[in-house]
Amino acid sequence: MHNNSFFKIILIVISIVFLSSCDKDFNTIGNDLVGDDHFGLEHSTYDVLSYNQKVGPVQSNNLPVNALGVYEDPVFGTTEASFATQVVLASVNPTIGNNAIVDNVVLSIPYFSTLTSTDATSGDNTYRLDSIYGPETGKIKLSVYENGYFMRDLDPDAAFLEPQKYYTNQGADFDALKKATRLNDSIVSQNDEFFFDNKEFKVTTPATTTDGTPTITRTPPAMRLALNKGYFQTSIIDAAASGKLITNDVFKNYFRGLYFKVEKSGSNPGRLAMMNFKAGTVTINYKEDNVVTTTTNGVTTTTTTRVSRSIVLNLTGNTVNLLSNTNQPSYNAAITNPNSAAGDSRLYLRGGEGSMAVLELFNKTDLKGYDADGNLVNQPNGVSDELDDLKYLSGKKKLLVNEANLVFHIDGDAMGSNKLPNRIYLYDLTNNAPVLDYLYDGTTGTNVKSGQLIYSGILNPTNTSDKTYKIRLTNQIRSLVKNRDSVNVKLGVVVTEDIRNSTINKLRLPLQTGTTLTKLPQASVMSPLGVVLHGSKSTVADDKRLKLEIYYTKPD
Numbered sequence: 001m002h003n004n005s006f007f008k009i010i011l012i013v014i015s016i017v018f019l020s021s022c023d024k025d026f027n028t029i030g031n032d033l034v035g036d037d038h039f040g041l042e043h044s045t046y047d048v049l050s051y052n053q054k055v056g057p058v059q060s061n062n063l064p065v066n067a068l069g070v071y072e073d074p075v076f077g078t079t080e081a082s083f084a085t086q087v088v089l090a091s092v093n094p095t096i097g098n099n100a101i102v103d104n105v106v107l108s109i110p111y112f113s114t115l116t117s118t119d120a121t122s123g124d125n126t127y128r129l130d131s132i133y134g135p136e137t138g139k140i141k142l143s144v145y146e147n148g149y150f151m152r153d154l155d156p157d158a159a160f161l162e163p164q165k166y167y168t169n170q171g172a173d174f175d176a177l178k179k180a181t182r183l184n185d186s187i188v189s190q191n192d193e194f195f196f197d198n199k200e201f202k203v204t205t206p207a208t209t210t211d212g213t214p215t216i217t218r219t220p221p222a223m224r225l226a227l228n229k230g231y232f233q234t235s236i237i238d239a240a241a242s243g244k245l246i247t248n249d250v251f252k253n254y255f256r257g258l259y260f261k262v263e264k265s266g267s268n269p270g271r272l273a274m275m276n277f278k279a280g281t282v283t284i285n286y287k288e289d290n291v292v293t294t295t296t297n298g299v300t301t302t303t304t305t306r307v308s309r310s311i312v313l314n315l316t317g318n319t320v321n322l323l324s325n326t327n328q329p330s331y332n333a334a335i336t337n338p339n340s341a342a343g344d345s346r347l348y349l350r351g352g353e354g355s356m357a358v359l360e361l362f363n364k365t366d367l368k369g370y371d372a373d374g375n376l377v378n379q380p381n382g383v384s385d386e387l388d389d390l391k392y393l394s395g396k397k398k399l400l401v402n403e404a405n406l407v408f409h410i411d412g413d414a415m416g417s418n419k420l421p422n423r424i425y426l427y428d429l430t431n432n433a434p435v436l437d438y439l440y441d442g443t444t445g446t447n448v449k450s451g452q453l454i455y456s457g458i459l460n461p462t463n464t465s466d467k468t469y470k471i472r473l474t475n476q477i478r479s480l481v482k483n484r485d486s487v488n489v490k491l492g493v494v495v496t497e498d499i500r501n502s503t504i505n506k507l508r509l510p511l512q513t514g515t516t517l518t519k520l521p522q523a524s525v526m527s528p529l530g531v532v533l534h535g536s537k538s539t540v541a542d543d544k545r546l547k548l549e550i551y552y553t554k555p556d
Contacts, residue, residue: 041402046386046548048406049360050536052338052348053492057169058520059505060321061151065497066277067321067352067528069196069262070140070270071133075418076350076530077327080264084147084174085277086257086317088248094311096240097288103308105227107144107184107258109280109315111196111273113221127221129198131274133419133528138271140262142194144184144225146235147257148177151318166320167508168353168525174322178259186226193265196273197221223275232284236311252317258282272528274497280315321525323353331355340515343537346411347546349424351495351527357535358429358515359406359491361548362386372484387488390550391481397555404477404551408493409544410467414532421495421529422449424457425521426471429492432504432519436475448498457499466544469533477550490515494524495531 067081112130119125154160184191198221205215235255239245244254264270290307293300334348335355347357362384369381370392381388393399410420428435437455445451457471479486503522511517536546 041551041553043549043551044390046361046390046550047363048536048546048548049340049343049364050347050357050546051340051344052335052346053356053358053515053517054335054338054511055350055354055356055507055517055520055524056511057167057508058353058525059165059508060168060323060525061164061166062319063321063522063526064276064501065131065274065526066319067272067323067526068260068275069134069272070138070264071272071528072270073328073418073530074416075328075414075532076331076348076354077325078264078270079272079352079528080262080324081272081352081528082171082174082262082322082324083260083275083277083319084149084151084257084322085260085315085319086147086151086252087255087282087313087315088317089245089251090281090312090314092248092251093246094240096237097290097307097309100237100286100288100309102229102233102237102284102286104285105229105232106283106285107225107227107280108222108283109275109277110220110222111198111275113198115220123216123218124202125200125218125220127198127200129196129221129273132196132271133273134271135269136271137195137269139193139195139265139268140270140272141192141265142184143182143191143261143263144227145182145259145261146179146231146255147174147259148179149174149259150253150256151320153318164318165506166318168321168323169508170320171322171324174259174320175261178261181228181231183227183231183258184225185228190225193268196223196271223280227282233286236284236313237286257317258315274526274528277315277319282313282315284311284313286310325353339537344535345537345540346414347408347493347533347535348530349421349493349495349533350530351421351497351524354495354524354530356520356524357493357533359426359493359546361488361491362390384488387480393552393554398482399555400553401474401478401481402551402553403549404473405549406471406473406546407549408469408471408546409534410469411532411534412465412467418531419529420459420461420467421527421531422459423496423499424469424471424493424531425496425499425523426457426473426491426493427502427521428489429515429517430487430489434502435473435491436479437472438502440475445499448500451500457496473548477548492521494521495527495529496521496523497526498523501526 066083068083069081071079113127114130115125116128117126152164155162155164201219203217207214245251287306287308290305293302331348338344348355349357363386365385366380368385369377369388371377374392441452441455443453455472457469460468480488501523504519505522505525506519534540534544
């Protein structure tokens, strides 16, 4: 009996400690759980200096997904996105028989798509294309060539110790070395007036069974191009005899991949799709002699028949997304002449070789400080007075930061009916790293646009006249308040194609306009979209102006 009572007491104590711990986590989650009244917590807003930053040519090799097409944005301008990739043999050193003649060559790259319905009678499927931008009637001029630019794995300028980097502005390099023959030279809908088709691909095979039922094979929407069979007869089938297909290292040096060149298609509106080229294939279908020798009753008979064979090339290996921008004058002026002293009234975020925003939290007034014991010192200490006062708002006791966030208001007048990015991403620009709230957020999602739900940055479209993105900085601000050695770093804000991807890519050349920029989040390079946000300049209406909001509790 006494032992049971003792264990009950221990269990109660553990439960109290656990609930206290949960209360700390509860404060971190903030108003996602408690709503917007914050239970009467004290609230203050703080200055944010925000300004535009142009992004120059940026590393764009081996991205998880790549843009292909023409995107015409009335706010930002036009982007033409081309692409180059190595190809590899699915099976090296193939055995090719006598008299091998190519029947056809098919390039196939699946689109991102969603099945929306299935006809109950025919079984035909209807799909919606995802991650595609521009009007449904949009077309592009698409030309596929053998690539002549060798894409090495390692960088000789780094003593072959680092991967070779390729950049968004190297389109001219690849274009100059492409082979002369346009490979997709069949019908106009596959080249000069190419369009992204949402129809499934259906193949009906004649019946081979006694019931007379044909076999129907259905494939989701994909780019399917008929390539020049004579070219592949010479470059692949005939080249096998000279050892060009013996290994993939030999093959990649011989056949240096494919170059997808994109241009505007006459007066047609453009369209652009995000694509997973690594899921693509080139299938070379050919026939060869099959010689069978039989001997019956001492009589030898040789029979020659034609049999079907295929060689598959996978679109894997090194890749690069090649971008060409024609900017709108107003957008170009905004990112070329940022006001890093007073801030910009409009912040232009654009993916690819576009632009971003730089944020500096708290004002720059620095006339005083506090010593290690919390005593006021009337001399500058290299820390914003706003931040110093926040740290010592309750005298020598540290206050509890319950929640801190930034709310970005979309400039509806500037954006009009333009497509809006689903997510934006805020990160530590000084160290090119995620902020603490991103790192501490363990929430996951079902796709690349979800996840990090507490940190967020998700478009909130509920108020059609004032759409916003909200990003939580609770842990970032807590660290600044609690830790004397925490640095108030500059923050960067970009659009993102994949919130789960925090990889950083290198700029080809550092940029000094506004702030020194040497790297950029990879997921921003992948995005073709842009958005205009209200900045923090004093000319912006107070209810739309960017501010840092902090909810806190003073200690007893």
